[in-house]
Amino acid sequence: MGRRGVRVAASDVPTSIHLRRSYLRERPAALPELSELDVVRHFTELSRRNFGVDTSFYPLGSCTMKYNPKVAERIASYPGFAHLHPLLPQLRMGGILTQGALEVLYEMERLLCEIVGMAAFTMQPLAGAHGELTGIMMMAAYHRHRRNHKTTVLIADSAHGTNPASAAIAGYTVASVPSDAQGGMDVQALKGMLNDQVAGLMLTCPNTLGLFNPNVREICDLIHSVDGLAYYDGANLNAIVGKVKPADLGFDIVHLNLHKTFATPHGSGGPGSGPVGVVEKLAEFLPVSTVIKRSDGTYALEYDRPNSIGYIAPFYGNFGIILRAYVYILMLGREGLERVAENAVLNANYVREKLKDYYHLPYPQVCKHECVFSAARQAERGVHALDIAKALIDRGFHPPTMYFPTTVKEALMIEPTETESKETLDAFIDAMIEIARLAETHPEQITAAPTTTPVGRLDETAAARNLNIASL
Amino acid sequence: MIDKASRYAETHEWARLEDGGMVVVGLSSFAIEQLGDVVYMELPAVGGEVTKGEALGVVESVKAAADVYAPVGGKVAAVNDAVQGDPDVLKRDAYGAGWLVKIEAADPKEYEALMLADAYEKFVQNQEQ
Amino acid sequence: MPFIANTEQQRQEMLDAIGLTAADLFSDVDASMRCGPLDMPAGMSEQAVRARLAELAGKNSINLTCFLGGGFYDHFIPAAVGALIGRSEFYTAYTPYQPEISQGTLQAIYEYQSAICRLTDMQAANASLYDGGTALYEAMMMALRVTDRNKIIIDDSVNPIYRVMIHSYTRNLKIELVETKNADGQADREAILKLLDDKTAGVIVQNPNFFGLIDDYSDLAEAAHAKGALLICSCYPTSLGILKTPGAMGADIVTGEGQSLGLPMSFGGPYLGFMATRSKYVRKMPGRIVGEATDTEGRRGFVLTLQAREQHIRRDKATSNVCTNEALCALTALVYLSLLGREGLRETAQLCADKASYAYQKLTAIKGVRPYFRAKWFFNEMVLDLPCEASGVIGRLIEKGIAAGFPLSRYYEGMDNAILIAVTEKRTKEEIGVLAEALEAVL
Structure with missing residues (x-):
């Protein structure tokens, strides 16, 4: 229809060379032909079909959906950051013109080292799972350097799927360590799995049940006894930030999700940022490049790293995300970070205690940042975790994580985060109690949910069988 | 439902010996129920060799995926392509029209070593607990 | 405390409601595993943080005219x-x-x-x-x-x-x-x-x-x-x-x-x-x-x-x-693609190619500057052979406010004099002229 959105600047140069015809596409790509207002209305309408932290309570377990401060968005758009070309520091005289950005990276590394107790950090990994892969690649480099022949990485059965996937993609075989009756890693089983093939172990602490493993030190010691490395999956750091440093527990490698603990927006599924910290003996394996501070106070990039695992990202990480997290840490400061964990844990325990009479709580002890219920009781009446999730939608809440960890049947994993108020939690608790009651008296009202959304439950089976993933 | 005439692997495949040493293989009703609606499967090529206990294919539902392991080793003699077009046949007729592959068993002892229906029934009951 | 909703009083109400003390919440973490106070600054106000970050942003260049590409380009964003x-x-x-x-x-x-x-x-x-x-x-x-x-x-x-x-x-x-x-x-x-x-x-x-x-x-x-x-x-x-x-x-x-x-x-x-x-x-x-x-x-x-x-x-x-x-x-x-649309993307690409070929003509007219390769079909980026080491030339041009390009010797052995120059639709005829003059002056 030929409608135009943005007018492209008029050319001020002659069209002097006509490219060879065989190098050109036959017809322009069939992109939309819309006015700017058409486009704005379309995406504004789409945005209204979303839940976000800014619209609704979003207790999605293991995802740490805390409030994303607006000041960070503002700062990330400063031209001095947003318009900076990443190749500049690689040019002669170019480093001088990126001193502010390099200082952010350097300072952020120092702050994260302090927060988790590690000796060095790389800011390069572009998401949590990318950090895992980076960490496991360093694990492999360490063993190669020591001429160890290791084949296996041990991972808790309750771990996020990214753990085994990352270890496998890095070239390792994965062995799954079972949980014990308290929900933690089974230390006896772990002992039985230890041998000199074990390259290391990946552990989330607190784990995906929201439980802190009291044996975590012993587990790290056991791994070290076979010259393995202990990897800390920082997905749940929000529970212990400012309280416990993973390095003090015996971990050698840690990745953090800046989009969880450090409040950068989740962006409907990215971009994230997954920096990785290591103990001193692993620092030589960190990716190229690293930011250094020279004796004259200026910052530079160090490329000469002979034992490094090499390049894992094109540049210095998702700088725009790192910058937002830096802003967040500066604003909270030392006492603020500690309050984060205290309030995140209080909020989760408040929900746990208030709902435990209504939903089955498989692990009744004090939890950390999240609690996991089972809808097994409701399932007997034909109301499953999925139905409860959909009923919550009708009541204005984003559902918890469902059916994970898989070690709990009908799991509902609730992570309120510290940024939520008592009033919000009370409203959520009331809704959960109402749903539990209806599951007893009028289960059909729960299984019919949601009724307030632009679309109802979608047929995912048909969607997968008759695949339509693009309008061509 | 468990087919009394078949034998079973711990990984929930059924196997039935036909004339001429041919072993027909499928997934037990229990396994199919656990998976949910199957949306896709990947099966081996006819003529390929499979080893007992190793994955010969994958069955996917919307929320889960399961490897199908060869209950016996040998050459793949036939593959049931009809299942791909109508995955619901697995639910309707798991032990009949829902068969997946036929294997020319290399070693009859491998078949003999599989669980009988009664043993599998107990095995499943234990798993459910 | 920024970004934490509950007051001390509300915290206490919540603890009372569930029959726990603040200490109970971390009772599963042995004291020997706890760390002391973090060694980092106290929290800052939004105003202070913005001033600090504005200062850092100000240490970065924003006024360079960008002919730097290498896979990452300075395009116009509506x-x-x-x-x-x-x-x-x-x-x-x-x-x-x-x-x-x-x-x-x-x-x-x-x-x-x-x-x-x-x-x-x-x-x-x-x-x-x-x-x-x-x-x-x-x-x-x-x-x-x-x-x-x-x-x-x-x-x-x-x-x-x-x-x-x-x-x-x-x-x-x-x-x-x-x-x-x-x-x-x-x-x-x-x-x-x-x-x-x-x-x-x-x-x-x-x-x-x-x-x-x-x-x-x-x-x-x-x-x-x-x-x-x-x-x-x-x-x-x-x-x-x-x-x-x-x-x-x-x-x-x-x-x-x-x-x-x-x-x-x-x-x-x-x-x-x-x-x-x-x-x-x-x-x-x-x-x-x-x-x-x-x-x-x-x-x-x-x-x-x-x-x-x-x-x-x-x-x-x-x-x-x-x-x-x-x-x-x-x-x-x-x-972006919806705003530019079918014609907008085509025009943007054509502009990039036109401006690059204009730059190519201006730059190769400079004495001692030649195309590095015989192949002449390029889109918006070109490799030129300078009469001296490219990295030094790039350094001198940065001092004049121009990010002229990327020295290929960084990744390709023997290409010491080769510079990779990118021209997007944002670069004007005038800026291209300034680049040509500046390059000629430093050679």
Whole structure:
């Protein structure tokens, strides 16, 4: 229809060379032909079909959906950051013109080292799972350097799927360590799995049940006894930030999700940022490049790293995300970070205690940042975790994580985060109690949910069988 | 439902010996129920060799995926392509029209070593607990 | 305390309500495991933080005229892009696990997948990957899975930043990765055909390549297919406004860096890795994929589909470990492409090519400056041979406020005098003139 959105600047140069015809596409790509207002209305309408932290309570377990401060968005758009070309520091005289950005990276590394107790950090990994892969690649480099022949990485059965996937993609075989009756890693089983093939172990602490493993030190010691490395999956750091440093527990490698603990927006599924910290003996394996501070106070990039695992990202990480997290840490400061964990844990325990009479709580002890219920009781009446999730939608809440960890049947994993108020939690608790009651008296009202959304439950089976993933 | 005439692997495949040493293989009703609606499967090529206990294919539902392991080793003699077009046949007729592959068993002892229906029934009951 | 809702009084009320003390909450963490107070500054006010960060931003250059490219470009970004992706219903949401309340994100991803397919002439695209480099690595891994082979041939005029990344990732894997040296700036057909055999999973090329040169890889696609291998092509999406598509060349997997589609350069990220393939390979493709679906009342909607390939279900057997991708960056690219539209993207690409060829004429008219390669078909980036070392010249031009280009000696041995210069639609005739004068003056 030929409608135009943005007018492209008029050319001020002659069209002097006509490219060879065989190098050109036959017809322009069939992109939309819309006015700017058409486009704005379309995406504004789409945005209204979303839940976000800014619209609704979003207790999605293991995802740490805390409030994303607006000041960070503002700062990330400063031209001095947003318009900076990443190749500049690689040019002669170019480093001088990126001193502010390099200082952010350097300072952020120092702050994260302090927060988790590690000796060095790389800011390069572009998401949590990318950090895992980076960490496991360093694990492999360490063993190669020591001429160890290791084949296996041990991972808790309750771990996020990214753990085994990352270890496998890095070239390792994965062995799954079972949980014990308290929900933690089974230390006896772990002992039985230890041998000199074990390259290391990946552990989330607190784990995906929201439980802190009291044996975590012993587990790290056991791994070290076979010259393995202990990897800390920082997905749940929000529970212990400012309280416990993973390095003090015996971990050698840690990745953090800046989009969880450090409040950068989740962006409907990215971009994230997954920096990785290591103990001193692993620092030589960190990716190229690293930011250094020279004796004259200026910052530079160090490329000469002979034992490094090499390049894992094109540049210095998702700088725009790192910058937002830096802003967040500066604003909270030392006492603020500690309050984060205290309030995140209080909020989760408040929900746990208030709902435990209504939903089955498989692990009744004090939890950390999240609690996991089972809808097994409701399932007997034909109301499953999925139905409860959909009923919550009708009541204005984003559902918890469902059916994970898989070690709990009908799991509902609730992570309120510290940024939520008592009033919000009370409203959520009331809704959960109402749903539990209806599951007893009028289960059909729960299984019919949601009724307030632009679309109802979608047929995912048909969607997968008759695949339509693009309008061509 | 468990087919009394078949034998079973711990990984929930059924196997039935036909004339001429041919072993027909499928997934037990229990396994199919656990998976949910199957949306896709990947099966081996006819003529390929499979080893007992190793994955010969994958069955996917919307929320889960399961490897199908060869209950016996040998050459793949036939593959049931009809299942791909109508995955619901697995639910309707798991032990009949829902068969997946036929294997020319290399070693009859491998078949003999599989669980009988009664043993599998107990095995499943234990798993459910 | 910033960003923490409850007051001390409310905290106490909550503790009382559940019969716990503050100490109980961490009773499972032994005292010996606790750390002392963190050694870092106290919290700052928003005003103080903004002043501090404005100071840091001010230490970075913003006034350089940018002729620096290398796969990352200074393109114009319409204001409506920022306005729309700045809606917090998009940026404060997470992965659309609950389709009923994520139709905005899901439909946007479906539209993004469609736009990438139309741009590249492919049939299936994923919801995005981290960046062009990790996307290329994932494409390589995908080719290994599709073919069940383990040899990869990669032309060395593929972005060297991506090549070093692929080397890092494959170090512990049993993959035979063979690099072929370019022949006068372009993929060496003879060398590639010699290496191409029935063990080869894929051939990796780039268009335009790192030197900015345009190629038509139809011959390589045909040769690869004849041996049962795949052709993987990394491409610069803006160039697809006018250039022959990888789909038309017969490529099997297409990847690229989507930064040029409305994302600021942001000192290296966040960027956008895109990936597209042929329908028959969709189940081997990594990353999230959105598909059309119907609800119980027959209404059209969208869901995440083919999830059984992914890590949260398949764990160590997944097609990739990727979980979080770059959804907001994909949305940015979609909004950008929707605003520019069919004609706008074509015009932008044409402008880039026109301005680059104008710059080429101005610069090669300078005494001692010559084209480095004989091939003259470039898109918006060119390699010029200077009469002296390029890195020194670049340093002197930076002092004059111009980021003139990239010294190729950094990645290519023997190319000490070669400079890679990029010209986007943002550069004016006047700026190109200033570059030419300044270059002439420092030589």
